[in-house]
Amino acid sequence: MKGSVFDIQRASYVDGPGIRTTVFLKGCHMNCAWCHNPEGKRRGTQRMHFESKCLHCGKCAGVCRSGAISFVPSSGALGFSPGKCVLCGRCALICPQNAISLCGYETDSGEILDEVKKDIGFYNDTGGGVTLSGGECLDQPDFAAEILEKCKKAGISTAVDTAGDVPWESIETVLPYTDLFLYDIKCITPPLHRKFTGVGNQRIMENYRRLLSLGVGITVRVPLIAGFNDGDAESGKITAFLRENPPGRVEFLPYHAMGENKYRALGPGEPEKFSAPSQEVIGKLQAAVKSL
Ligand code: SF4
Ligand code: SF4
CATH class of the missing domain: 3.30.70.20 (Alpha-Beta Plaits)
Incomplete structure (x- = not known):
């Protein structure tokens, strides 16, 4: 089966445990204002000028x-x-x-497997594997499942990086072949979520609780954006939610500006300006979830 991909990054340390290869599937129905992979939003090939x-x-x-x-x-x-x-x-x-x-290009799961298999020795030595990311990789659930199934058959550990705003059936499709979900929780207040991402968060929360009830490995990832989710009220809601629904691990991802040049390269216009919260706020949040 063919699907749309915009990058395959080897030797990644940031998308799950160990040394990994991250496969970025192209296309995402959400519209997060601070997205650091804007080239992953639209399916199909795009020209970029830096x-x-x-x-x-x-x-x-x-x-x-x-x-x-x-x-x-x-x-x-x-x-x-x-x-x-x-x-x-x-x-x-x-x-x-x-x-x-x-x-962005169309490729098939066999070609992806050939690429990710190159580092199988590193995965085995470090507890790493392959991560599907995006875009929203679960916007192409059948393609994602086929890649993951081939990885599992090749003895490669797998992770799925998702924002979770997909039909439960899409999650079910990849579930048998996924060792770990990297699951984004961006904020708790629904209107705030809709304002900054273009979608509400009810389905995200429902899917998260459902995954949790199945005992699946989950790392929750929280992007930290000043003026969005770093205030006492919203960050308090996030930590309270995580206390009530504790995942295996929580990672806070402070905003970085690496996506801004890519916005300009895709054109037209300038990206919206964001910044990371202060170190003090980040430290407080990390301390709050330490004992989960
Ligand atoms: S802008 Fe570049 S990619 Fe587009 S038609 Fe011209 S040469 Fe081809
Ligand atoms: S993009 Fe700039 S550097 Fe490259 S060929 Fe065009 S004008 Fe020259």
């Missing part, structure tokens, strides 16, 4: 046969018309700076 690398040499405009790139030699001004771009990749190939890339 202005910070660009020399404004104009070579890309010279090879584009669709008239999607305009270039003014006297000023070095570049323009891009997405509606004209046919995603042929010629501009990316000619660019001497690697300032252009085409992000």
Whole structure:
């Protein structure tokens, strides 16, 4: 079966235990304002132009046969018309700076298995494995399940990184082949969740409790965003919820700005500005869940 992927990262230490390979499935129906993988939101290939690398040499405009790139030699001004771009990749190939890339491709589970098997020795030595992430990997549940099943048959431990806002049937599809869920809890107050992510959190909470009742391995991951969930009221609700429904492990993920350049590369416009809470707030939250 084929599915949409935008990256496969080997030697990851941040998406579950040990050394892992993270496979990023492309497409997510949510719209988290601070998303650090904006290139994973839309399914299908997208062209990215990284202005910070660009020399404004104009070579890309010279090879584009669709008239999607305009270039003014006297000023070095570049323009891009997405509606004209046919995603042929010629501009990316000619660019001497690697300032252009085409992000996202269709691939099948067999090709992914071939890639992730390269590090099987590291997984075995470190208790690592393969993590499916995104985007929302459970927006492609059958594709995700096929990858995970092949990994399990190859003796590779598996994890699924999900925001949880999917039909329970999608979770059930991957359940037999998943050793660990990395499950996002972003906030507790429903209107706040909807405002910052585009969806309510009722289904997320229901799915979480249901997974917990099955005794499945769960690490809850909480993105920490100043002005969103770092106030006493909301962070108190998060820690209270985790006390009532304790997972195997909790990780707090303070906001980082690594996604901002990718927003600009996808264009148009500037990303919304966010920041991480203070170290004091982060320390307080970590202390509050230490004894779960
Ligand atoms: S070819 Fe690359 S460096 Fe030159 S103008 Fe195009 S994007 Fe910039
Ligand atoms: S991907 Fe192809 S059509 Fe699109 S801007 Fe580059 S050269 Fe032009």
